[in-house]
Amino acid sequence: MKTILNKFLNKFLNKIAILAIAVYIVVTLVASDRIAHSQTSSDVEQVENCLVNRLLHEKCTTAPKPQAQPQIPPIQVPSSTPTRILTNKERFIAALMNLFPKIPPEDSYEYILLRAYGGPLINLEPTIKLPKKVVFKNNQETQQFQATLTMGKVAGTRNCYLQKSAADALNKARAQTRFRLKSGYGKSDCTRDFATTARFWKKYANSKTLDLVKKGKETRILGTVAPPGTSQHLWGLAIDLRVTNKKQINALNQNGWYRSVKYDVPHWSYIGYPPEKLLKLGFQKKVIGGITYWLTPL
Numbered sequence: 575m576k577t578i579l580n581k582f583l584n585k586f587l588n589k590i591a592i593l594a595i596a597v598y599i600v601v602t603l604v605a606s607d608r609i610a611h612s613q614t615s616s617d618v619e620q621v622e623n624c625l626v627n628r629l630l631h632e633k634c635t636t637a638p639k640p641q642a643q644p645q646i647p648p649i650q651v652p653s654s655t656p657t658r659i660l661t662n663k664e665r666f667i668a669a670l671m672n673l674f675p676k677i678p679p680e681d682s683y684e685y686i687l688l689r690a691y692g693g694p695l696i697n698l699e700p701t702i703k704l705p706k707k708v709v710f711k712n713n714q715e716t717q718q719f720q721a722t723l724t725m726g727k728v729a730g731t732r733n734c735y736l737q738k739s740a741a742d743a744l745n746k747a748r749a750q751t752r753f754r755l756k757s758g759y760g761k762s763d764c765t766r767d768f769a770t771t772a773r774f775w776k777k778y779a780n781s782k783t784l785d786l787v788k789k790g791k792e793t794r795i796l797g798t799v800a801p802p803g804t805s806q807h808l809w810g811l812a813i814d815l816r817v818t819n820k821k822q823i824n825a826l827n828q829n830g831w832y833r834s835v836k837y838d839v840p841h842w843s844y845i846g847y848p849p850e851k852l853l854k855l856g857f858q859k860k861v862i863g864g865i866t867y868w869l870t871p872l
C-alpha cells in the first residue's frame with residue numbers, strides 16, 4: 575500500500591515540476607518579447623530586472639522560485655536566454671528601468687537628456703543614490719536630493735566632494751596614477767549646486783537655446799554645458815579632470831569612471847562598472863577627435 579502511495583505521490587510531484595518549468599519558460603519568453611517591443615507593465619518588470627541582473631552578475635537573482643517542495647528539482651534558467659536577441663538600446667533601457675519604470679517618449683526633453691547624460695543612471699550599487707527625475711526644477715529640488723547623499727572627499731583636494739563610492743573609486747584611480755582637476759582644486763569641478771549649473775548655462779546659452787534643445791534641434795550645446803538642473807555634477811557623480819594619457823584613462827575606466835558626455839573632454843562620470851560590463855549593458859564606445867567616449871545607445 576505504501577509503495578502504491580509513494581508511486582502516486584512521485585508521479586504527482588513530477589507533474590508539478592514539469593508544469594512549473596513550463597510556466598517559467600512561457601513567462602520568460604513572453605517577457606522577452608515584450609522587452610523587445612519596449613513595453614512597460616508591472617508584470618514583466620520583475621523579469622526585466624532579473625534580465626539586467628543576469629547581464630551584470632552573470633546570474634539571475636530575482637528569477638521566480640518554485641514553491642518550497644523538496645522533491646521538485648531546482649529550475650534552471652533556460653539555456654536559450656533571451657538576452658541574445660536584445661539590441662544595445664534594449665539592454666540599456668532594461669537597465670534604466672530599475673530607476674525609471676516608464677521610459678519617457680523618444681521626442682521628449684527627458685529622453686534627450688537621458689541620451690546625453692543618462693550613463694550613470696544604470697548604477698546598481700546600494701550606496702549610490704540616483705535622481706528619480708532628469709531635471710531638477712529649482713534649487714529646492716536639488717537640495718532635497720543632495721541632502722540624501724553620503725559624500726566623500728577627493729584625495730589631495732581642498733573641497734572637491736563626490737558621492738562616497740564615486741570618490742573612493744576615483745581615489746583608487748588616483749593612487750595608481752596622478753591627474754589633476756580641470757580648474758585647480760575648487761568644488762566647481764566636482765559636485766555643484768543648482769545656482770552654479772544655471773550660471774554656467776547662462777554663460778554659453780539662453781532661453782532660445784533651451785527651447786531648441788527641448789525640441790531636439792540643438793544637441794551640440796549639451797557637450798559644452800548642461801541646461802539648468804540637469805547636470806551630472808548635481809548628482810555627485812561627475813568631475814572635470816585634466817587627463818592626457820592612456821595610463822590615466824585606464825586607471826579611471828577600471829575604477830568605473832568614463833567620459834560619458836559626447837564632446838565634453840574634461841568631464842568624467844562615475845558609472846561604476848568595468849568596461850566589459852558597460853558593453854554588455856549596451857553602451858557605445860565611440861572615438862571622436864581621438865577621444866574615447868562611452869555613450870548611451872538611446
Ligand SMILES: [Zn+2]
Pocket residue numbers: 807812813814840841842
Ligand atoms: Zn563636467
